[in-house]
Amino acid sequence: MSDTHSESIAFVRDTEIPPAPPPMAEAGAVKWLRENLFAGVFNSILTVLAFIALFYLMSGFLPWLFGGAWNTANIRECREVIQGSGGCFSVLTDRWNQLLFGIAYPSEAYWRPTLAFVMLFVAIAPVLFNNLPRQMLIFTGLYPFIAFWLIWGGTILIPLVALAGFVVGYFIFSALTKQSFAMALGGAVVGALVTWWLGGFVSQAMADVLALEQVPSRNMGGFMLNMILGVVCVSLSLPIGIVLALGRQSSMPIIKWICVVFIEFVRGVPLITLLFVANVVLAYFLPPGTNFDLILRVIIMITLFASAYIAEVIRGGLAALPRGQYEAADSLGLDYAQAMQLIILPQALKISIPGIVNVAVGLFKDTTLVSIISMFDLVGMIRGPILSSTDWNGVYWELWGFAALLFFVVCYAISQYSQWLERKLQTGHR
Amino acid sequence: MTTMTDPPRQSFRLSMLLNDTRYRSYTFQFIALVVLAGIVAVLANNLVVNLAAAGLNISYEFLANPAGYDINQTLIPYTSQSSNLQAAWVGILNTLLVAFLGCLFATILGVIAGVLRLSKNWLVAKLMSLYVEAFRNVPVLIWILIINTIVVTMPSPRAYRGDAATHEMLFGVIAYTNRGVYIPAPTFGPGSMIVVATFIASIIGIFAYRRYAKNLLFNTGKLLPTLWPSIALFFVPTLLMYFIMGMPIGADIPALTGFNFQGGIQIQRPLIALWLALSIYTGAFIAENVRAGILAINKGQTEAAASLGLRPGRIMNLVVLPQALRVIIPPLISNYLNITKNSSLAIAVGYADITATLGGITLNQTGRAIECVLLLMLFYLIISLLISFFMNIYNRSVSLKER
Numbered sequence: 065m066s067d068t069h070s071e072s073i074a075f076v077r078d079t080e081i082p083p084a085p086p087p088m089a090e091a092g093a094v095k096w097l098r099e100n101l102f103a104g105v106f107n108s109i110l111t112v113l114a115f116i117a118l119f120y121l122m123s124g125f126l127p128w129l130f131g132g133a134w135n136t137a138n139i140r141e142c143r144e145v146i147q148g149s150g151g152c153f154s155v156l157t158d159r160w161n162q163l164l165f166g167i168a169y170p171s172e173a174y175w176r177p178t179l180a181f182v183m184l185f186v187a188i189a190p191v192l193f194n195n196l197p198r199q200m201l202i203f204t205g206l207y208p209f210i211a212f213w214l215i216w217g218g219t220i221l222i223p224l225v226a227l228a229g230f231v232v233g234y235f236i237f238s239a240l241t242k243q244s245f246a247m248a249l250g251g252a253v254v255g256a257l258v259t260w261w262l263g264g265f266v267s268q269a270m271a272d273v274l275a276l277e278q279v280p281s282r283n284m285g286g287f288m289l290n291m292i293l294g295v296v297c298v299s300l301s302l303p304i305g306i307v308l309a310l311g312r313q314s315s316m317p318i319i320k321w322i323c324v325v326f327i328e329f330v331r332g333v334p335l336i337t338l339l340f341v342a343n344v345v346l347a348y349f350l351p352p353g354t355n356f357d358l359i360l361r362v363i364i365m366i367t368l369f370a371s372a373y374i375a376e377v378i379r380g381g382l383a384a385l386p387r388g389q390y391e392a393a394d395s396l397g398l399d400y401a402q403a404m405q406l407i408i409l410p411q412a413l414k415i416s417i418p419g420i421v422n423v424a425v426g427l428f429k430d431t432t433l434v435s436i437i438s439m440f441d442l443v444g445m446i447r448g449p450i451l452s453s454t455d456w457n458g459v460y461w462e463l464w465g466f467a468a469l470l471f472f473v474v475c476y477a478i479s480q481y482s483q484w485l486e487r488k489l490q491t492g493h494r
Numbered sequence: 495m496t497t498m499t500d501p502p503r504q505s506f507r508l509s510m511l512l513n514d515t516r517y518r519s520y521t522f523q524f525i526a527l528v529v530l531a532g533i534v535a536v537l538a539n540n541l542v543v544n545l546a547a548a549g550l551n552i553s554y555e556f557l558a559n560p561a562g563y564d565i566n567q568t569l570i571p572y573t574s575q576s577s578n579l580q581a582a583w584v585g586i587l588n589t590l591l592v593a594f595l596g597c598l599f600a601t602i603l604g605v606i607a608g609v610l611r612l613s614k615n616w617l618v619a620k621l622m623s624l625y626v627e628a629f630r631n632v633p634v635l636i637w638i639l640i641i642n643t644i645v646v647t648m649p650s651p652r653a654y655r656g657d658a659a660t661h662e663m664l665f666g667v668i669a670y671t672n673r674g675v676y677i678p679a680p681t682f683g684p685g686s687m688i689v690v691a692t693f694i695a696s697i698i699g700i701f702a703y704r705r706y707a708k709n710l711l712f713n714t715g716k717l718l719p720t721l722w723p724s725i726a727l728f729f730v731p732t733l734l735m736y737f738i739m740g741m742p743i744g745a746d747i748p749a750l751t752g753f754n755f756q757g758g759i760q761i762q763r764p765l766i767a768l769w770l771a772l773s774i775y776t777g778a779f780i781a782e783n784v785r786a787g788i789l790a791i792n793k794g795q796t797e798a799a800a801s802l803g804l805r806p807g808r809i810m811n812l813v814v815l816p817q818a819l820r821v822i823i824p825p826l827i828s829n830y831l832n833i834t835k836n837s838s839l840a841i842a843v844g845y846a847d848i849t850a851t852l853g854g855i856t857l858n859q860t861g862r863a864i865e866c867v868l869l870l871m872l873f874y875l876i877i878s879l880l881i882s883f884f885m886n887i888y889n890r891s892v893s894l895k896e897r
C-alpha cells in the first residue's frame with residue numbers, strides 16, 4: 065500500500081510556504097476604502113457628495129475658528145483685527161462671567177457656585193457608579209444643603225435646620241415603620257415640620273453664624289441658572305414622579321384618576337404655557353401678601369412638568385415587570401409599602417433608568433425656555449444684555465456656538481452615560 | 495333552627511378603617527379627596543381674594559374687543575380692527591400651519607438621515623450621526639435662534655436690484671431675502687379646474703391600480719409591474735389635459751418692484767426660521783426612531799425572506815417595513831406632538847402663532863392673564879388629546895393579534 069502511494073506522489077514538501085501577502089486590493093487602507101467608501105456606484109457617489117459637503121463646511125468653519133480674535137475690547141476693534149474671515153471670540157473672553165454667572169452675581173463670590181459645581185460631581189458619582197464606596201452617599205445627602213449655602217449665601221444655620229428636619233423625620237420614620245408605613249410617614253412629616261418651625265427661630269436669632277454674603281435669587285443668571293434649574297428640578301421630580309406612577313397604577317379609582325388627570329394635563333401642554341403660569345398667573349393663587357420670587361415659582365412649575373414625564377417613564381418600567389413579581393411579593397405576605405420598596409421599585413427603576421435620563425436631558429435643554437419669560441439664563445443673557453450692548457451688537461455665531469457647545473458637552477456626556485449603563489444593566493437577555 | 499356554621503360576625507371597629515384591607519382603600523381615597531378639595535378650596539379662595547384686591551374679575555368679554563395690533567402673516571382675513579378672538583384664530587391657524595409643514599419636512603429628513611446612518615458607507619454614516627447628535631443635544635430654542643440668525647443675514651431685497659445685483663434668484667423664480675422667501679404662486683385660469691380634477695382622478699387611479707395588482711398577485715400569483723405604470727399615470731393624463739385645455743395654469747413669479755418683491759407667495763422670515771429649526775431638530779429624533787425601528791427587525795426575518803427567494807426590494811417592502819413601521823410610528827407621532835408643542839417657541843422669533851397672539855400680545859394688552867393662559871392651555875390640550883386618541887386607534891389596529 066505504502067509503496068504504491070509513494071509512487072504516485074512525486075514530491076512531498078517538508079517545509080511550510082511562508083504566507084503570501086493578501087492582494088493589494090484586499091488589505092490595509094485600500095480594502096477599508098473599497099469596503100467602506102467605494103462599494104458600488106451609488107456608495108461612491110454618496111462618498112463624493114459627503115466629501116463636497118464636508119469641504120464646504122470646513123472651508124467656512126476652520127478659518128473662522130483659527131483666524132478669530134480673542135482679546136479685543138469691542139466688535140469694531142475686533143473687525144479691524146480679523147479682516148473679514150475670523151470670528152470675534154473676544155466676546156467670550158470679555159463676557160465669560162456674564163455668560164456663566166449672570167449679570168448681577170458678585171464677582172468676588174464666583175468661587176462659590178464653581179465649588180458647588182465641582183462638588184456636584186463628587187455628590188453624583190456614587191449615584192451613577194455602583195462600584196464606588198457606598199459611604200460617599202452620605203456626602204450626596206449633605207450636598208443639597210451645602211450647595212444651597214454656597215450659592216445663595218446667608219447663615220449656615222438655615223440649611224442646617226433644614227437638614228435637621230430631615231434627620232428628625234428619618235429617625236421617627238425608622239422607629240415607627242415596623243408598626244405601620246402610613247403612621248411612620250405621617251409621624252416623620254410632623255416631626256420635620258416641628259423641627260423646621262423651632263429651627264426658624266434659632267436661625268433668625270443668629271443670622272450671622274458662618275454667614276456668606278447673601279445673593280438674592282434674582283441675581284442668578286447665565287449657565288449657572290440653567291444648571292440650578294436642571295439639577296434641582298430633576299432631583300425634585302424623581303420622588304414626585306414615582307408617587308404619581310404608583311398612583312396611576314393604583315387600584316383605588318379616585319387616587320388613580322387624580323394622577324391620570326394631572327399627568328395627561330401636564331403632558332398635553334407645552335412647557336412655555338406652564339412658565340407663563342409661573343410668571344403671570346401663579347401669583348393669583350398664592351396667599352395674599354406672600355411674595356415667592358420668580359425662580360422659585362419657575363422651579364415649582366418645571367418640577368411639576370418633569371414629574372409628569374418621569375411618572376410615565378416609571379409607569380412603563382412598572383408595566384414591564386412580569387406579573388409574577390407582584391404575585392411573589394404578595395405570596396411572601398408583604399404589604400403594599402414593603403412589596404414596592406423591596407421588590408417592585410428596585411426592578412422597575414432599573415428598567416426605567418434610560419428613560420429617566422432621556423427626560424433629564426430634555427428637561428435640562430428646556431431650562432433655556434425661561435429666557436422667554438425674561439429670566440437671564442444663558443440664552444436670555446445672550447439675547448438680552450450681550451447682543452443689545454453697543455460693544456457686541458452683531459456677534460451672533462460666536463455666542464450661539466458657545467451656548468450650543470456648553471449644552472452639547474453636558475447633554476452628550478449624560479446620554480453617553482445612559483448608553484453605557486444600558487449595556488451594563490443588560491443582564492442575561494439575549 | 496339556627497345554624498352555627500357562620501363565624502361570629504365581627505362588629506365594625508374604627509381601627510379597621512386603617513388596618514383592614516377591605517376598608518383601608520376607602521380611607522385613603524377619602525383622605526386624598528379631602529386633601530385635594532382642601533387644596534382647591536385654598537387656591538380658589540386665594541384667587542377670589544387676590545382678584546378682589548386687584549379689582550379684577552374673570553370674564554371673556556375681551557375676546558370680542560378689537561385687538562388693535564397687526565399680524566404680519568395671516569391665513570384668514572385680519573386687520574388690527576378685528577377682535578381678539580379673530581387674532582386667536584389667526585394664531586391657531588399659524589400654529590397648525592407651522593406644525594404641519596414641520597411634521598412633513600421632519601419626516602422626510604428623519605427617514606433619510608435614519609436610513610443613511612445605517613449605510614455601509616463609513617463617511618455618510620458618520621456625518622449622519624454627527625447631525626443627529628449635534629441636534630439632539632442642543633436645546634431647540636438655541637437652534638431656532640441660530641437659524642433665525644441665518645435667515646436674518648440673508649441678502650436684503652436690494653441685493654437683487656439693478657446691474658450691480660450681488661445675488662440672483664434661484665432658478666430665476668425663487669428669491670431668498672432677509673424678509674422671507676418668495677416663491678411662485680400658481681394662477682388658475684378658466685378650465686384649470688378640469689386639469690386639477692384630472693390630476694386627482696389619476697392619483698385615485700394609481701391607488702386603484704396598485705390595489706388591483708396586489709389582489710391579482712395574492713389570488714392568482716400573477717405579478718404586474720407597478721412602478722412604471724404608476725409614474726405614467728401620475729404624469730401623462732394631467733399633462734395631456736393641461737395642453738388640451740390650452741395651458742390654463744400659470745405661475746405668478748415674484749418680481750422686484752421698488753424696494754421689495756411683489757407677486758408670488760411670500761413666506762415670512764419668522765415662519766422660515768421656525769419651520770426649518772423645528773423640522774431639522776425633530777428630524778434628528780425621527781432619524782433615531784427610524785434607525786431603531788429598522789434595527790429592531792430580527793436578522794432572521796430578512797434571511798428567511800431571502801431563503802424564500804424574495805428579491806431585496808421585496809424583502810424591504812413585504813417583510814421588513816411592515817414590521818418596522820409598527821415600531822417606528824408610535825414614537826413618530828409623539829414627535830409630531832412635540833413639534834406642535836415646540837412651535838410655541840415661535841414667540842422667540844416673532845412668528846404669530848397662538849402663543850404669540852393670545853398668550854403674548856393679547857395677554858399684555860388686556861391684562862387678562864388667567865383667561866388667556868387658560869385658553870392657551872386648553873387649545874394645546876385639545877390638540878394633544880386628539881393626536882393621542884388617533885394614535886391609540888392606530889396602535890390597536892396594527893398591534894399583533896395574539897390569543
